[in-house]
Amino acid sequence: MKVKVWGARGSVPAPGPETMRYGGNTSCLQVTLSDGTPLILDAGTGIRTLGLACPAPMNQFPILLTHLHLDHIQGLLFFAPSFQPENNLTIWGPSAGEASLEDRIARYISAPLSPVEVRELPCHVSFRDSPTTEWEIGPARIQAASVTHRGPTLGYRITDGDESLCYIPDHEPVLGGPLDECDPEWISGFELAQGVDLLVHDCQYRDEEYPTHVGWGHSSITDALHFCRRVEARNVLLFHHDPLHSDEMLDAVGELAAEYWSDHGGDPSVLTMAVEGAELEVTGAALSPRPG
């Protein structure tokens, strides 16, 4: 599996000179499966540039949404392939009792927030609740599970042959209790992420910022790393950067993360800070940067 980061920012786009290296676009990952099938994880503003880079037409676009907060769907309206009638978009996302996935997304893609309605999109688009049982897209097996965040929110595990990737961009597992003391069965996301080759995980807050953001649905850097250690992830991509965090601050977060990992007996080379535009290859044993 190959992974490309199209947006690593959380909450709101953060363009500007202070965020140029890590990037300002919100959550969007492209996973290219072993047969070349592209899988898109979340549709933050990063999906706009992904769409511009797609050779047209590509026909099939499976998009897995973790949840419907704006930083994960804002780019949908600006995804160029959705304006090409030969394309088929299949959007998977969390179910909710009160309305269908399509109706909830249409709250954004409709007046007065949007000049276009979902039904006016030229492509063929279908909406599906992510099932609670495993399903297949191309050669990959997909698992979805609810995780601790505000509102219905999923994490995904994608297994393609011997390689596995778990994507939990918005996650506050420590709300379930101290991660050291909780049995695995009581840790949100544990089963989904256990032993995965690459875990893409929320690292929104620096430790000193977290106390004033408890319950907002995100992890402190230490809690994120603690979770990654508990699930024994082989490689970690730290993701969903706070919009207030400049490149320099994120460099410092990366250094702190490496120090924590070393202090706990780990090899800090398995940690990577997500950078917009970065391409990685999940090999089953290690994560290797791809020449960009």
Next chain:
Amino acid sequence: MSQRPIELIHARNLMASISTPAFLVDGEATLVFYNDAAGSLLGRRFEETGPLPADRWGQEFGPVDPGGGRSPIDELPLTATLRQGRPAHARFCIHDHAGEPHEIDLSAVPIVASESEGFRGAMAFFWRVADGQGGSP
């Protein structure tokens, strides 16, 4: 053991954060958690008992009649909640680990996930009648 549903994880977190005595039962009626406030009243902390299947927690804590004799478990509001998936409330007696009876008010609330996932279990909040409205303000 497989992962608990996120709704039960959230419910446990709520219970662990409050001083209202509370316990949590899964969809199979196993007592999967009770908080420290409940543990104080029952005389044993959850860490001491661990999860208890339905027949065990009935034996362990009651219900009992005011004289200390066994009452049918079918009369518990939690039983109604588990069987019928609806909230229920009642006043009855339980006994603590030392056998001391306590009259309590108990409200049980079902935990229902999204339509496709259905019934997850139930939360029960209770307080001793002798403590009035329960807990410190």
